[in-house]
Amino acid sequence: MILAKKRAEDRVSKLEPSYLKSTEDSISSGLQAAQAKLAAAREANDLKAESEALTIISELGYKRARLQETKLAQEEYNQKQESLQARNSQINLQRQQMPEQQVTPDPKAEDWASKNSWFGQDSAMTYTAFDLHKKLTEEEGYDPQSDEYYSEIDKRIRLEFPHKFAKKESKETIKPVQTVASAKRSTKTGRKTVTLTPSQVAIARKLGVPLEEYAKHLNTKEV
DSSP states (O other), rough: HHHHHHHHHHHHTTTOOOHHHHHHHHHHHHHHHHHHHHHHHHHHHHHHHHHHHHHHHHHHHHHHHHHHHHHHHHHHHHHHHHHHHHHHHHOOOHHHHHHOOOOOOOOHHHHHHHHOTTTSSHHHHHHHHHHHIIIIIISSSOOOOOOHHHHHHHEEEEEHHHHHHHHHHHHHHHHHHHHHHOOOOOEOOOOEEEEEOHHHHHHHHTTTHHHHHHHHHHHHHHH
């Protein structure tokens, strides 16, 4: 039914006013001619001519009724289009008059983004974060401004991308050892202070030898 109505509206929208006017004039003139023929047939008592005239009048009457329906449909269509245009114009005017809203950044969101450098850089992780946000806020009822929300985001991101965080944590674990190795170690042996080089510190740690014992060994060799 909706499809049939749409087709009818499309057909009505394509009708030209001149076509309707010419059709109406044609029907009116045809009716006048048929009525004149009917009157003449009755005066002449010509039953055949009278029957033909009545048939023509009936057909033209049906066409006139259909034409009136079409004209009403076109008027309704035109009114609908005018109403739609007026509404769209009003909406556009309201949009033009509406002041632009200033979006205030959420400090928590900015802080979280600063701590997660992958956000906005790693596409897969960023899109996953958006999906998690939608799930947490729309399905599970988390407050997007709460600490629990950000903790849950962090937890689930780690579950989705454990290999990403494993690399980072591995680097952070090694970092203190590298810092110790980069600094020279001085160990007093009683005679003099022995300064261990970074490579010597690394070797001592690898062998599991205390730094003082290793330093004593070096000091003994030097002596």
